[in-house]
Amino acid sequence: MRRIGVFVCHCGSNIAATVDVKKVVEMALLEQGVVHAEDYPYMCSEAGQSHIAEAIREKQLDGIVVCSCSPRMHEATFRKCAEKNGLNPYLVEIANIREHCSWIHKDMQEATEKAVILMRAAVAKVHLNAPLKAGESAVTKRALVIGGGIAGIQTALDIADAGYHVDIVEKEPSIGGRMSQLDKTFPTLDCSACILTPKMVEAASHENITIHTWSEVEKVSGFVGNFTVDIRKKARYVNMDKCTGCGICQEKCPSKKPLNEFNRGLNNRSAIYTPFAQAIPNVPVIDAAACIKLKTGKCGICEKFCQAGAIDYAQTDEIITQQYGAIVVATGFDTIKLDKYGEYAYGESKDVITSLELERIMNAAGPTKGHLERLSDGKAPKEIVFIQCVGSRCSDDRGKPYCSKICCMYTAKHAMLIRDKYPDTNVTVFYIDVRTPGKNFDEFYRRAVEDYGVNYVKGQVGKVAPQSDGSLLVHGVDLLENKQILKKADMVVLATAIEPNSDVRKIATMLTASIDTNNFLTEAHPKLRPVESPTAGVFLSGVCQGPKDIPETVAQAGAAAVKVIGLLAKDKLKTNPCTAKADELRCNGCSQCAGVCPYGAISYETRQVNDHGIREDRRIAVVNSALCQGCGACTVTCPSGAMDLQGFSNRQIIAEVDAICR
């Protein structure tokens, strides 16, 4: 029989205000094997821990239950405390009576009853806990950054500067990401490319950074410190070593139909292309779907004109496999599709555009060479209406429930730039709220209103109706004046909500990193671990974690880099001893567990077993405990229950359930 001590924490009033802690102590003493129980205001404090230490010594405890907060908070604290006092740390169990109980209940009697049940379950489990010993695993001192936008670039630069090698994987032909598509940046109005391209160049020339563009992560296996990643380098059809970036191929290419993705499909590009002038690497790719040579075998014009002989139509996708210690996700965002917003006539009229499209129109390298003009007739717009929160802060399923955070500021920027460059153009902004928290942000917005005469109208737009004369009739409402507004506009700009890049789900699944209902990657803790994924060794940088602007993205990118550096600086990591183990007498050798193991930790051997006197050679599963991460997939697959997870055995879990149902 175990000698178990139960320690009930008040957590100030966090627990004690809702749970009768004295009652929990009293009930604990009635449990089998419990020889000590006490409550204390802050169990995690030095003094609280000394109570535990004293009880271990005086009552010879060999099992401890702490009824307190989530094990994610203080399990490590109490395990260390036990270890320091000569008890195996895995003989400590936490009953979460805060997050799972006091915080979510109001009625003291009910909450106390539940706290007692949770305590009982933990006591039942600790009876079956076995001492476990953590092993060690090595750390591969190389990081992978998925996404080559400003977030990925900054993270890579910071890690590389600390002396560790970083690979950036970017699915587009060039690094740069969304920021490379922007014209000016708020609140300083400096040119986006002018501040981004130096960082791109720095990343490209850094001795510790390898950039894989036109590449995608194909497969991830392993775990913190020891990831193995397959990267698909898509066929570029251009030899990167030979190409000089002269651009003659793009000039001569006869296939000029494909939509230019970089310009948001507002104009066309050639089948062989670099997305923009400052692209890194400055080596074009051939769009196989549009290339006449690759489709029909006839053409070959680019090859003929390429003096460097860099064109290689025979190139195929290449898979490179690389080991990493840490992975940073920096997959960024895209604007949402507007097909559910028929009322704004986007797609119906060429003069209804998204803000990102306006960004390209305003840019000197854009489809209109930077001239503000209507895409329908090329005329200069005299009345422009901006509509805010298109798909953001949306309560139905057409859009997103969250605030996209950047729209208020970039709309103020657009409005200001237009008023500055085209003073005879009127700008009206329909908004729900103007949100400008950020250094120099509100000042910026006020300049747009006060100095540049931008007309802000609090209210939403119900309809944009294209008129026969080519104009757009905007049906809006002014909530402050409480009146309907009908406004004729030449151009309507939609502040379209942003959402995580569509690839993020695939990547999150490969990394077993969790994502929320909006497909943003989840942090390990929303306040205290904002740049870490709950999956060890996976870190978050930029908008993949939540909407943010450039300064915030760069700050978070640096923070993620620091976490990576902290991990890579270690030579060894302690491994989790809660790994799977096969019972040789029950194992059928059926290989189902090996099939579901995401870490390749299970192999088979034929060995002689002695099954109650019968000796026979059997095929038995063997778990490599260095590779096993204790996910438990094998234990639920095993039909005979031969596979069990140490520290979370079937018996322990059944004992907990039985205690709860008692």
Place this chain on the structure above:
Amino acid sequence: MQELMERAKELLASGEVARVLGWKKGENDWDVEPRFFESVDSLQDFVYDGFCGANLSKYMIEAGKKEGKTLVFLKPCDSYSYNQLLREHRVDREKAYIIGVGCKGKLSISKIPFDGIVSVQGASYPDVSENLTVQTLYGTQTVAYKDAMLERCHVCKGKEHVVYDELLGESTDTVDADRFAEVQRIEAMSPEEKFAFFQKELSKCIRCNACRNVCPACSCRKCVFDSTAFNSDQKANTTSFEEKMFHIIRAFHVAGRCTDCGECSRVCPQGIPLHLFNRKFIKDINNLYGAYQAGSDLETKAPLTNFTLDDAEPGVGRG
């Protein structure tokens, strides 16, 4: 039948196989049972007719532990079970000589609706369109062969063997029903009706374990219901609720591996349509992950133990 017996004798006499796994005549025409025949002489009791519904694949687990090769007769549907066991490394292909035998539909004595049955004629070389002549204590009766067939033969998987060394005999197409019709009928019930249906059926269970013992997918060395490791060994037969759990847990354990051989329902002395549980799983698997037949080959990844990024995620409300 003669053909099979001759071939078995030949292989046994030549020493190519050490024993024959087949069916043995019983006291009555319908009391056929699986049997290892160790000698040419013992083969006089060998039988192969309409009552040889028993799927012999599972016995090949034991056969694999014996010296030498075992000749086994597998009907087309049995061969799926053997393949599934092969895939799970439970049988040794090297130690099996498989004769794929033709099948023209198998009979169920409980489907012959007469009292006092003495003998059944017409089961040896049956044709689905013919009648069986049944001698009873009260006179001679006839019943259409088709009407006395096992449920599984009405939804037969086909005439092809998926694994064999040689083939003997012809098969007949016996399909005349929709495999999932009964599952659909139950799916359409209200929760209360479903509960009442299963309550009625499963309350007949006497926990004889015949379904488990005959099931080729229930091949664990130590069944969880017999294991002392989970405190469940003595639990499962104490209340009617736990009887239900036995069958439901069993269905979960064989999900994705069950070839729908129908042995569970065939051997149930209480006539519980146990195959319906498995077939519901099969139907769901087909709907969610695309058509899959367990045991059809050794390569296709089983949907429940395989993961692809575009897997259906029923019940997961993510994004």
